[in-house]
Amino acid sequence: MGSGGAFASLSLAIMRGFVRDKASVFFALIFPLMFLVLFGGIFSDQDQSRIEMIQVGDVSLVDEMPAEAKTAFDETFEITEESDLDAALEQVRKGDADVAIEEQRGEIVAHYTQAEQVKAAIVQGTLRAFVDGTNVALSGAPPAYTLKTERVEDDSLSTIQFVTPGLLGWAIAMSASFGAAATLNGWRSSKLLRRLQLAPVSTGTVVAARVSVTIGIALVQMAIFLGLGAAAFGLQLTGAWPVAIPLLVVGTLCFMAIGLLSGAVAKTTEGAVNMANFLVLPMAFLSGSFFPLDAAPAWLQTVSHLLPLRWLNEGMLDVMVRGEPWTAALVPMGILAAFAVVVTGLAAKLFRWETA
Template structure:
């Protein structure tokens, strides 16, 4: 136990004395959070672009309240050139064009973007239905009250912060395992530790303790910057991020031990770690949300440890889910930790 405590204390001090760790594991991922946070700080729902050909009475004569809603949904330009308006729709410069012939309202749209076309058709159709009700003087038999599942506080930062936090923790755990063990092996420090009255389990456990502590420091810094600077709102069982990060650190440290075991130099270990983490970050939604990604990419992310971590963080910190939403990602991460840990133990070497 004394050997474990001594090793943990020495490694903790060594981590913070190395200024490169300050940059790569703290400042570097935090820089992405600040950059994306400022870029998407004022992002909102994009409007559909609509060209009004000639006079469209249904739109021009909307009541003040309805017109206000219409302007919030559509960015309207007016023209009398029908051919030019239709050509802009074909090219995708505008989402749709509308004209009115007597009591008939004609909407021109392109089938190239079926999602946008359906949105414009449905929204404009609602306004036309409202105009029909106003003209007939008869209220509709049924009313629809549409409510978004997210509240108004749901800003892009709430999707950005969990993904970048997952990437930062993964990168920290992998590098915290790969780099030190390679350096210790090449400078013969591992050989000296082996001759000392210290068990291998104590050496690995002390490094794991340092990695877990660093992960929690990263979490604290990310949340402080997100909440204080970008109005990040934590919802649901956000505190479940703590056991999630604990399980993730176990999994990614095991990956780092494998990278360190098969590398003969620190440079090679760094290269292997980057080859593992960076593609995984893109495939797991650390930089871009996967909600609108192709189905195959969403499937791939479920088989990656970082994909499981990001999913768990999003569900518990952003989407307002309960503690149960973290159980499957935690189980998957522990499974990855067990498999990679057994491989790392098999490949572990005290000397080159």
């Protein structure tokens, strides 16, 4: 049998094993989709940190606030000044700021981003409170200021756009790491690795079969997520979203490496899967898969940038939702690829053919 036939046979055997393993199918497809449906319509309240505001030009509201209100305003908002409205809107759109305000003949216009649903509501409510408070302070005259709010994104964008990338990233991370961990340890425990080593099949063929199946599953997950989001929740992708496909492939390889490390260290298949779960599940909470991290302490946000899932999530969010060009995915792809190489090397160093 040639290398091509061996590759096809191994890939088919691995795929059949995946399909027959109900737990693998559940955790790779059904379980993540449950969260997609849940987070697509329900969001819990969160405490918010200081709001980052860009002031475009002169805004007399800020100068005419009573002293007490001005102190509270400064404690609530972290203000930077910008003369170019388009530049300010771009910062809000990218998530570098929460709101940009300008004044148009007594009307305060607040430009906010829909990417963070909870913060968007808080920004609008807080600004309205300060506007109303200033109007009351300037009593004896008609209201001096009115507030108008505008989204920086296209009106066609909805909540599901911002939920899907994070949940998809978590699903890919979980499926790839669990599959690699279970396969490596299971094959080692059953002595299948030894038999494959003696068989007329190259190591490269075995590895290629395992990788191709895992990537194929990841692409199926992506198709199901996007299909369900579009059919059930009105998902509309924007920007250079096809670049999310190679980004997803690199992310899959990265989390396969984590699974290989778990499989190399653990002595049983159950232990390998549990170790992968121990690594991936907390990472999902710390990487913005389930909820935004804007309210998290600064040190926790710094830690999250050390996690590969954060880069996968941010990269997909940039090209699928924020309208960033395809180049926005290059840095996340580079970081994920480097992480995959380092972790795979560590797994190879720690791997033993026989469990002690």
